[in-house]
Amino acid sequence: MLYLSRPLLVACLYLLLPLGQSRTFGYNNAFHYEDISNGNGNGEIYFNGIRLHVESPQHSVSATRGSSVTLPCHYRYEPELTAPRRTRVKWSWLPANTITTNEAFPVETEVMVAMGNRHRSYGSFKGRVRLRRSAPGDMSLVINELQLNDTGRYRCEVIDGLEDDSVTVELELRGVVFPYYSQKGRYHLNFFWAQQACLDQDATLATFEQLLTAWEEGLHWCNAGWLADGTVQYPITVPRHGCGGDNLSPGLRSYGPKHRLLHQYDAFCFSASIKGTVYYLNYQEKLNFTEAAYACARDGSQIAKVGQLYAAWKLKGLDRCDAGWLADGSVRYPITNARANCGPPQPGVRSFGFPAPHMKFGVYCYQ
Numbered sequence: 001m002l003y004l005s006r007p008l009l010v011a012c013l014y015l016l017l018p019l020g021q022s023r024t025f026g027y028n029n030a031f032h033y034e035d036i037s038n039g040n041g042n043g044e045i046y047f048n049g050i051r052l053h054v055e056s057p058q059h060s061v062s063a064t065r066g067s068s069v070t071l072p073c074h075y076r077y078e079p080e081l082t083a084p085r086r087t088r089v090k091w092s093w094l095p096a097n098t099i100t101t102n103e104a105f106p107v108e109t110e111v112m113v114a115m116g117n118r119h120r121s122y123g124s125f126k127g128r129v130r131l132r133r134s135a136p137g138d139m140s141l142v143i144n145e146l147q148l149n150d151t152g153r154y155r156c157e158v159i160d161g162l163e164d165d166s167v168t169v170e171l172e173l174r175g176v177v178f179p180y181y182s183q184k185g186r187y188h189l190n191f192f193w194a195q196q197a198c199l200d201q202d203a204t205l206a207t208f209e210q211l212l213t214a215w216e217e218g219l220h221w222c223n224a225g226w227l228a229d230g231t232v233q234y235p236i237t238v239p240r241h242g243c244g245g246d247n248l249s250p251g252l253r254s255y256g257p258k259h260r261l262l263h264q265y266d267a268f269c270f271s272a273s274i275k276g277t278v279y280y281l282n283y284q285e286k287l288n289f290t291e292a293a294y295a296c297a298r299d300g301s302q303i304a305k306v307g308q309l310y311a312a313w314k315l316k317g318l319d320r321c322d323a324g325w326l327a328d329g330s331v332r333y334p335i336t337n338a339r340a341n342c343g344p345p346q347p348g349v350r351s352f353g354f355p356a357p358h359m360k361f362g363v364y365c366y367q
């Protein structure tokens with residue numbers, strides 16, 4: 001017995017040590033450390049009980065597509081240091097459209113790394129990002145020409161010698177979520193077709209956060225659709241039998257992650273502000289689908305996409321009680337001030353579905 005107890009005790013101590021350390025070394029906001037590798041460049045032991053703080057005054061930032069945005073981040077030492085330090089900064093990113101997996105720690109991808117005045121950016125951020133550096137310690141990230149798929153959680157990490165600290169900032173885009181189904185009818189889109197369908201409408205698959213915001217703003221839709229994370233959900237504001245369930249509270253109903261090739265649903269797309277203008281073409285007579293596309297081209301524009309019509313309705317207040325063709329062969333019209341003979345008593349984009357292409361309507365163009 002005596003023989004056993006000693007090795008056991010040692011084993012326990014051994015287990016405790018890394019645990020205790022990992023708590024200190026984790027992403028807390030006020031790291032205590034001693035530095036032996038960095039110092040003042042002469043290899044001296046320079047630090048003792050100095051804290052590196054990385055902070056952001058904003059934990060989420062909302063911006064518009066195509067604009068520039070600044071994700072705030074700065075660091076400081078406590079107590080303040082007079083000698084300059086060799087710090088590195090790394091901005092990384094967890095895209096909002098990351099597919100849900102069982103991994104507890106999804107992988108962040110690099111956006112930019114900087115050391116001194118040298119920096120490097122990666123992937124779709126190449127040439128679009130820079131550090132603001134408006135003051136010492138300002139490591140705020142400026143992103144230009146914001147794209148629909150730039151949303152997600154950004155991490156600003158400052159590395160000094162062996163140790164580091166970080167802070168995260170969420171980036172959201174202002175926009176609108178709309179349900180979309182295939183010309184073939186309800187539930188004909190697997191995940192990849194849903195992705196393409198949204199892209200074709202100048203939109204992307206909506207993220208969970210975007211659908212949640214749309215639900216808070218009153219979106220009610222009885223058919224389930226794909227989201228960017230590979231789950232299938234639908235937003236319910238007025239539950240009833242066959243639509244969200246009897247006696248259940250309003251909310252997002254989720255079928256969870258579905259097979260992205262085999263399972264077919266509708267899609268929830270997200271569209272954000274557009275550079276151009278959507279307008280109803282004033283034309284003396286009604287047009288079939290081919291004539292509609294020609295009429296826009298003759299007017300120096302293009303037949304509008306569904307995402308463009310939604311963005312114009314939601315973000316620019318487009319209001320028109322005339323049904324018009326859109327590029328996907330659907331017919332819709334946007335109403336911001338609900339009134340008699342223009343559909344239901346709530347604002348919205350009204351849809352006639354996909355009429356036969358020889359039928360005659362107006363047309364919405366995009367310039």
Ligand SMILES: *[C@@H]1O[C@H](CO)[C@@H](O)[C@H](O)[C@H]1NC(C)=O
Binds near residue numbers: 124148149150
């Ligand atoms: C994001 O969208 C842009 C423009 O549509 C595209 O070029 C880029 O590949 C997309 N990036 C990702 C990570 O999907």
Ligand SMILES: *[C@@H]1O[C@H](CO)[C@@H](O)[C@H](O)[C@H]1NC(C)=O
Binds near residue numbers: 358359
């Ligand atoms: C639309 O009308 C034109 C004649 O103006 C005709 O040539 C064309 O086939 C029609 N298109 C459809 C889809 O019916």
